[in-house]
Amino acid sequence: MSSDLGESMYKWAEDLFPICRSLTGPGVRQTLAYLQGLLPGLSIHEVPSGTVAFDWAVPNEWIISEAFVENESGVKVIDFRNNNLHVVGYSCPIDKVMSLEELQPHLHSIPAQAKAIPYVTSYYENNWGFCISQEERNCLRPGNYRVCIQSELMAGAMSYGELILPGRDETEILLSTYVCHPSMANNELSGPVVTTALARWLMELDRRHTYRIIFIPETIGSILYLSLNLKHLQECVVAGFVMTCIGDTRAYSFLRSRKGSSLADRVAKHVLKYHAPNYIEYSFLDRGSDERQFCSPGVDLPVVSIMRSKYHCYPEYHTSLDDLSLISPSGLLGGFEAMQKCLRILESNYFYRATLLCEPQLGRRGLYPTMSTSTSGVTVRDLKNILAYSDGSLDLIDLAETIGISALDCIPLLNKLALAGLIDHS
Numbered sequence: 001m002s003s004d005l006g007e008s009m010y011k012w013a014e015d016l017f018p019i020c021r022s023l024t025g026p027g028v029r030q031t032l033a034y035l036q037g038l039l040p041g042l043s044i045h046e047v048p049s050g051t052v053a054f055d056w057a058v059p060n061e062w063i064i065s066e067a068f069v070e071n072e073s074g075v076k077v078i079d080f081r082n083n084n085l086h087v088v089g090y091s092c093p094i095d096k097v098m099s100l101e102e103l104q105p106h107l108h109s110i111p112a113q114a115k116a117i118p119y120v121t122s123y124y125e126n127n128w129g130f131c132i133s134q135e136e137r138n139c140l141r142p143g144n145y146r147v148c149i150q151s152e153l154m155a156g157a158m159s160y161g162e163l164i165l166p167g168r169d170e171t172e173i174l175l176s177t178y179v180c181h182p183s184m185a186n187n188e189l190s191g192p193v194v195t196t197a198l199a200r201w202l203m204e205l206d207r208r209h210t211y212r213i214i215f216i217p218e219t220i221g222s223i224l225y226l227s228l229n230l231k232h233l234q235e236c237v238v239a240g241f242v243m244t245c246i247g248d249t250r251a252y253s254f255l256r257s258r259k260g261s262s263l264a265d266r267v268a269k270h271v272l273k274y275h276a277p278n279y280i281e282y283s284f285l286d287r288g289s290d291e292r293q294f295c296s297p298g299v300d301l302p303v304v305s306i307m308r309s310k311y312h313c314y315p316e317y318h319t320s321l322d323d324l325s326l327i328s329p330s331g332l333l334g335g336f337e338a339m340q341k342c343l344r345i346l347e348s349n350y351f352y353r354a355t356l357l358c359e360p361q362l363g364r365r366g367l368y369p370t371m372s373t374s375t376s377g378v379t380v381r382d383l384k385n386i387l388a389y390s391d392g393s394l395d396l397i398d399l400a401e402t403i404g405i406s407a408l409d410c411i412p413l414l415n416k417l418a419l420a421g422l423i424d425h426s
Contacts, residue, residue: 005336006329009197012038013189013247013332017324020084020182023123023217024049024061024158031179031192032161035215038196039163041203042215046157053227056220059123061156062090069103069130070146077140078130084182085320087149088129089121095148103145109134110319117320119184123220126153133320160225161215163199167207173346174233174240174303175199176225176290180217184322187311190247194336201340208347212237222290226299233301239264239346240303242290245311246335247327252276253310258284258295262302266397267349267407271341272306274406276334280310288312306338345396345407350425352399352414353392359384365420383413390423 016034021027029044036042051058067080067087080087088108106129108120114134122129128149161179177195181188192215199213212233216225226233241264245253252275254268260283272279284295288311294303308331316322354360362368368380385403396414400407417423 002333002337003329005197006333009193009332009336010327010329012193012196013185013327014324016189016192017183017185018084020064021180021188022062022089022121022182023059023180023220024156025063027182028159028179028217032159032215035161035192035196039199041165042161042163044159044161046159047224048157049155051224053220053224056223058158058220058224059090060153061158062151062153064091064149064151067091067130067149067151070148071141072143072145077136077145078132083117083320085117085119085184086131088127088131089119089182090123090153091128091149091151092126092153093149093151094128095146097144097146099144100140100142103147106130106147107132107137109137113315113319113321115321116316119181119318158217158220158224160217160221163211163213165199165202165207165211165213167210169208170210170236171238172210172212172233172236173343174237174294174301175211175213175243176222176240176294176303177215177243178218178221178290179215180221183320184318185324185327186245186247186309186314187317187322190245190308190327190332190335191243194246194332194339195243197336198339198343202343205347209238210236216290218290219293222293226293230299234299237301239267240294240301241268241339241342242294242303242305243339244289244305245307245309246339247332248308248314249328249331249334250309250314252279252334252338253282253305253307253313254279255282255286255291255305255307255310256284257291257302257304259300260284262304263346263349264302264304267342267345268304268306270397270401270407271338271345274408275338275341282310286310306335306342308335341408344411348407348411348414349396351392351395352386352390352423352425354387354390354423355421359387360422365422367416367420379413382409383417386410386413386417387422392426
């Protein structure tokens with residue numbers, strides 16, 4: 001079943017990969033419509049251009065249909081239809097013949113990565129440009145080139161998706177991922193597909209917490225969402241995760257919240273200690289995604305990121321080399337399982353208190369083995385240690401850290417003790 005889930009997530013990424021996404025426009029809507037097919041409860045919201053969100057405003061909608069650079073022989077040396085990274089995001093329309101010398105300032109390449117097409121945007125200033133590999137750029141010959149970008153920048157709307165899964169409690173877990181980058185696999189699509197898989201799992205769960213799951217454009221999307229929901233989020237969110245760069249197999253990474261001591265920080269570090277003990281930890285000084293907004297002063301939500309290879313820290317980042325070969329079913333599945341463990345622990349993260357004074361008689365409650373095996377002593381030791389530290393001051397994570405076992409291993413033992421009436425929680 002697990003391997004099937006990895007394959008399913010990879011298939012979703014394959015389906016979504018060709019779509020040209022940006023902050024706004026048809027690509028975002030097409031992506032959200034696809035995800036809505038997997039998550040029938042996902043609601044799609046449209047926010048008009050110009051809507052003010054704190055110090056920002058929703059930008060005009062960008063729609064692009066074609067873009068190319070054509071040489072004097074009529075050969076398209078750059079063609080948006082071959083790779084949607086070829087055009088600088090939010091490029092203004094242009095149709096003009098110019099010399100190579102005039103064209104060069106509008107071309108973007110990476111000399112150190114000769115085969116890579118870089119990802120470049122100009123969201124908030126009117127501009128235009130093309131992105132090209134250094135190899136292709138080196139092949140351009142002096143002469144005249146027709147430069148054509150058929151795009152529109154017009155008042156429209158920004159789209160985002162929201163899924164609320166109610167739980168028994170009003171306390172909320174926030175999962176936020178972005179849907180605003182064109183064809184990149186780890187940086188763009190791993191977040192939405194792993195988040196979708198988590199949402200589908202949560203739908204089948206008898207949930208304690210309410211789950212707020214959002215698919216938004218990065219930066220402006222989180223700023224807008226906070227401007228619309230800040231008071232509620234501050235009152236209800238007990239832990240949150242920005243879902244990004246979670247699909248390769250090279251590493252596991254953890255980015256702390258600004259304060260570094262939230263419930264989300266604690267559960268992420270605890271899970272990774274057992275799930276991927278060689279994980280790399282980053283401070284909030286290394287931030288780069290929507291945790292910048294969720295953790296900003298005055299907002300201060302308890303939001304962190306569990307990633308595989310962190311953005312900015314792998315060579316293919318923000319280039320055409322971040323393609324479907326960079327992620328894998330096993331990489332996506334590993335990211336899913338790490339996050340699933342966090343959520344399972346959060347569902348059981350109560351403060352536990354022993355109900356009896358002194359050690360209870362475990363044998364007459366069927367909790368002490370009648371036969372000695374290689375593991376029976378360990379189980380009894382863990383049960384006794386749980387009881388010894390269940391004084392109501394430690395939650396599940398602290399309890400597990402104190403006695404030196406995984407919280408996921410604590411949960412079935414706590415359930416046994418609760419069924420025997422030896423422990424309760426608040």
